[in-house]
Amino acid sequence: MSASAAPHVVVVGGGLAGLAAAVACVDGGAQVTLLESRPRLGGATWSFRRNGLSFDNGQHVHMRCCIAYRRFLERIGTAAHAPMQERLEIPVLRPTHGGGEPALSWIRRSGLPAPLHLGASLLAYGHLGIADRARLGRAALALRRLRLTDAALDTETFGAFLARHGQRPSAIAALWDLIALPTVNVRAKDASLALAAKVFKTGLLTEAGAADLGWSRVPLAQLHADPAEAVLRRAGATVRRSARVTVLRTTRDRATGAPSVTGVVVDGEPVDADAVVLAVPHEAAAQLLPAGGLHDPASLEGLGRSPIIDVHLVYDRRVVAHEVAAAVGSPVQFVFDTTESSGLDPADGQCVAVSVSGADDEHGERPDALIERYTHALAALFPAARGAKVVDAVVSREHAATFRGVPGTQRLRPRPASGIAGLYLAGAWTDTGWPATMEGAVRSGVAAAAGTLRFVGRERAVPRAAEMPEHAEEVVA
Numbered sequence: 001m002s003a004s005a006a007p008h009v010v011v012v013g014g015g016l017a018g019l020a021a022a023v024a025c026v027d028g029g030a031q032v033t034l035l036e037s038r039p040r041l042g043g044a045t046w047s048f049r050r051n052g053l054s055f056d057n058g059q060h061v062h063m064r065c066c067i068a069y070r071r072f073l074e075r076i077g078t079a080a081h082a083p084m085q086e087r088l089e090i091p092v093l094r095p096t097h098g099g100g101e102p103a104l105s106w107i108r109r110s111g112l113p114a115p116l117h118l119g120a121s122l123l124a125y126g127h128l129g130i131a132d133r134a135r136l137g138r139a140a141l142a143l144r145r146l147r148l149t150d151a152a153l154d155t156e157t158f159g160a161f162l163a164r165h166g167q168r169p170s171a172i173a174a175l176w177d178l179i180a181l182p183t184v185n186v187r188a189k190d191a192s193l194a195l196a197a198k199v200f201k202t203g204l205l206t207e208a209g210a211a212d213l214g215w216s217r218v219p220l221a222q223l224h225a226d227p228a229e230a231v232l233r234r235a236g237a238t239v240r241r242s243a244r245v246t247v248l249r250t251t252r253d254r255a256t257g258a259p260s261v262t263g264v265v266v267d268g269e270p271v272d273a274d275a276v277v278l279a280v281p282h283e284a285a286a287q288l289l290p291a292g293g294l295h296d297p298a299s300l301e302g303l304g305r306s307p308i309i310d311v312h313l314v315y316d317r318r319v320v321a322h323e324v325a326a327a328v329g330s331p332v333q334f335v336f337d338t339t340e341s342s343g344l345d346p347a348d349g350q351c352v353a354v355s356v357s358g359a360d361d362e363h364g365e366r367p368d369a370l371i372e373r374y375t376h377a378l379a380a381l382f383p384a385a386r387g388a389k390v391v392d393a394v395v396s397r398e399h400a401a402t403f404r405g406v407p408g409t410q411r412l413r414p415r416p417a418s419g420i421a422g423l424y425l426a427g428a429w430t431d432t433g434w435p436a437t438m439e440g441a442v443r444s445g446v447a448a449a450a451g452t453l454r455f456v457g458r459e460r461a462v463p464r465a466a467e468m469p470e471h472a473e474e475v476v477a
């Protein structure tokens, strides 16, 4: 690299982590080449067309506290397509025996400061008995007192912690799992306390507005992949799809023996680089990392995987009156009205997506069995669905939607700097403090870009998000 030429940064992987890293690097004045093995960008957030409508591989939701993700949307010009709720508000339904009207309770915040903002709604939460409701505060206070930097949190399950603080299985199923499951992607009984505590402390117990929800009103490809690619191309970056990186090239300093990265091999062709951001899933990183990249790259396999399925149903009329609803006592966890993002004219019916996290038991099932189960489950929750016709249905499944957020994962998640000079790691699986989320992915990409920009001598261009505390620590007496 000459003193005046823009440094060349290769970003491997075009998911949210890679896109965020690439955008931060072009913003920092680097010449960027983004290499993605699939024919499309977006990674775990993608869309497909079917019978004239758009569907996403999985409903994606974020919270107001997902600051890095919101900044990324603003940077690529799409934040307005993923508006936030004014105030957290989730109707929670339970089907009644005999097929009557389902029971309805709400999780919603008031105008009070945290943690009082949820008090009124939880006191009135009818899916729990009075004794269980009375015990909620005990666990919430204990959660608030946890220190997120305490390594011991990753040695216990969230379920065990809740049980120690008076939460019975009924309360875990009807309340705690409503939040733990879609965020950590395993049930409380399996989830690492460290990851669950991050979600609850950051989202629900510290700032009143932190858990207000947002989600896309356009297909995910139009929210992330397409606009990010346009930003990159406008900035002069090279974006190559269907470009699989097979080797990370390194050299060793003659005097010290220290390794540094020199580029990659993509489809048999060498590409030189001053620095490389490796933003691929953890299993691919384990394969690609050269000796010295991590102490034990094979250990990344230990992060495991956890599936998510989505059952998309197109009805001939409007059947779900809410934009988002959760359910207890039903196979349905969350259901979203996706009519707008699908492109269906509301006069022609309604498109809904049932999102099933931690879908270990169901991801291997046949689509028609899943469609039948969830059509019945929705009819039990929404009386208007009982007389409606399902005009189309499709199941999307992601076997490796996220890493498996169980105890013991924290020590397997590396920081952005690898053991090889100029090689930085990104991905929702790296050490962001967050579970595998869009926020974690973007944070990791921005942090990797910050390291990269420093390495290539562009310290002054280090992005703001990289300066955010990675393990926000709030100590509440």
Ligand SMILES: Cc1cc2nc3c(=O)[nH]c(=O)nc-3n(C[C@H](O)[C@H](O)[C@H](O)COP(=O)(O)OP(=O)(O)OC[C@H]3O[C@@H](n4cnc5c(N)ncnc54)[C@H](O)[C@@H]3O)c2cc1C
Pocket (backbone or CB within 6 Å): 012, 013, 014, 015, 016, 017, 018, 035, 036, 037, 038, 041, 042, 043, 044, 045, 057, 058, 059, 060, 061, 062, 243, 244, 245, 246, 279, 280, 281, 284, 308, 309, 398, 400, 401, 402, 426, 427, 428, 429, 436, 437, 438, 439, 441
């Ligand atoms: C169905 C589903 C629902 C979800 N719901 C939510 C949600 O509601 N909220 C939320 O915050 N998060 C959610 N997530 C998680 C979130 O989508 C991910 O954590 C995030 O998108 C991961 O981004 P990433 O860039 O780290 O990884 P990825 O998106 O996996 O990107 C890695 C990229 O690297 C590419 N790659 C791999 N090997 C190579 C190679 N050798 N050469 C070049 N490229 C390569 C891959 O093709 C891929 O595009 C969900 C995930 C799924 C699947």
